Amino acid sequence: MGRTAAVYRRLQEQQSRAVENCLARFANSRILVVEDNSVVLTLITRFLNHYGLRQIRPARNGLEALEIAAEWLPDLIITDLYMPVMDGVEFCRSIRAGRALDDVPVLVLTGIENHEERTAVFEAGATDLISKPVYHLELAGRLQVHLERSQLIRRLTEYKERIALELDQARTMQADMLPDRMLVSEVLETYPVDMASHYQPSIGLGGDLWGLRPLCPNRLFVYILDFSGHGVGAAINTFRFQAYYNSLRDIDTPGQVLNQLNSFLSGILPVGQFATMFCAIIDFECGELTYSSAGAPPALLRPEDGEAGFLPLDGTGFPLGITANADYEDKIQGFPPGSSLFLYSDALVETPDPPNSVFTYDSLAGFLNGPHAGKTCADRVASVLGKLSEGNVTTFEDDATIFCLTYLNREFGSDDR
Structure with missing residues (x-):
């Protein structure tokens, strides 16, 4: 014992x-x-x-x-x-x-x-x-x-608190990449346009961007961009894009911009990642829209007479970053006073997931052609978002971006608004 x-x-x-x-x-x-x-x-x-x-x-x-x-x-x-x-x-x-x-x-x-x-x-x-x-x-x-x-x-x-703080900082940085009030005011004062936009990342950070760049007193460059995926990975790609885009000193044509961006992104994006983009130069003096697309959702253009309503533009083209051999061509469309351009990311036609989406490409154009869509850019953006809300859509599964611009029907260079 x-x-x-x-x-x-x-x-x-x-x-x-x-x-x-x-x-x-x-x-x-x-x-x-x-x-x-x-x-x-x-x-x-x-x-x-x-x-x-x-x-x-x-x-x-x-x-x-x-x-x-x-x-x-x-x-x-x-x-x-x-x-x-x-x-x-x-x-x-x-x-x-x-x-x-x-x-x-x-x-x-x-x-x-x-x-x-x-x-x-x-x-x-x-x-x-x-x-x-x-x-x-x-x-x-x-x-x-x-x-x-x-x-x-x-x-x-x-x-979790540290990550939340860092995400807030990244969210602020990403929001700063969008056109700020000063740039928007400059565009509204320089060009005879009405504009409205909406940007909503799906989970705080996203892969969408839209932008403006005044080229000269009568020419304005506009674009909308959507990287594959969403969240932190897609947001990092937007920072990469913005750094390169800001380094472009001269913009001659939209196709030239897409060719340069594709050459850059195809060298840095991992396999399976890409971006769709639509960009255009509006020449207010000539009344023309020169555009090029890299697999973006078809932009909608409304001619000045309005009888035909919003019509889709050709959005074909390889997405950016897939192959360095892609070639992007310019297309020209009449854009006299009274014309409107409506750009959007694919979240609008994929919310909720197809085939239950509120909008298809065709029905979105049809909706904008109806009287309930309004005549101003702000009314059109708000009416589209309101229609989505009617479908019980409170959040997007993907990043959502909308941009609308109308060439006001007044003499170019006039200060009369």
């Missing part, structure tokens, strides 16, 4: 040292102990001190513990079940009622064996139960499990 007892003691000592080593990394953890019995409180405190835990705060009842917890924000709480003023069950409910301590592990000391009562303790918000009388190795083992869990949750929360 003596030899057996000695072996048992050695095993206990080894187990105790192992637990002590594991708990050493939690030495700075804040432990709140809620216990009205001073003997039990002293015993638990000694156990915790033995395992290297020094930041310990006592409380005599649940109400006192709530005040300490709100100020101190403990990493773990050990509480008795039966106490004066506020018992352990009510204390657990109160802890879980507030968001600040919702994830803090609460270990309840109890001697009850009734399954219904034990279930009620868990329903009140307890994380775990520790049987009385308290055995120090069981207490230490439970502390290790729940402190590790608490630390993991805290790290995940900090990581």
Whole structure:
């Protein structure tokens, strides 16, 4: 018997040292102990001190513990079940009622064996139960499990907050790539146009862009771009695009722009990634629209007389980045005063997923030709978004971009608006 007892003691000592080593990394953890019995409180405190835990705060009842917890924000709480003023069950409910301590592990000391009562303790918000009388190795083992869990949750929360902050910064940077108020005002003051736009990334960051670039007092470059996919990967590609696009000093024709962009993107995009793009130069003096497309949804053009309504332009062409051998040609369309151009990303005809989409290419043109679509660019954009809302569409599965421009029917260069 003596030899057996000695072996048992050695095993206990080894187990105790192992637990002590594991708990050493939690030495700075804040432990709140809620216990009205001073003997039990002293015993638990000694156990915790033995395992290297020094930041310990006592409380005599649940109400006192709530005040300490709100100020101190403990990493773990050990509480008795039966106490004066506020018992352990009510204390657990109160802890879980507030968001600040919702994830803090609460270990309840109890001697009850009734399954219904034990279930009620868990329903009140307890994380775990520790049987009385308290055995120090069981207490230490439970502390290790729940402190590790608490630390993991805290790290995940900090990581999530950091990612959210970085995404907010990226979202701001991406929004800055779109035409700002100063550029839009400059275009409205320089050219005889009415304009409206809508940009909505599907998950905060997206792969869509639209842009304007004044070329001279009578020529304006416009484009709409859509990278495959959405989210962070697509957004990174928009930053790549913008850096290269901004380096283009001279824009001669839309086809020349697409050829240069394709040469650049085909050299950097991974296999399976690409971009569709429509770009055009509006010559207000000649009343012409010169355009080129890289697999973009067919742009809609409304002639000045309006009798034919919005008609699709040829959107054929290889998407950018697929092959370096693609060649993009320019096409010319009349665009006298009174004409309108409507550009959009494919989210408009893929929401919800086909065949249940609110719009098809044909029905979108038909909708814009109806009287309910309005006559101004802002009315047209708003009416399209409103029609989508009627179809119970509150969010897009893909990034959504709309741009509408009308060549106002007035003498070019006039300031009369």
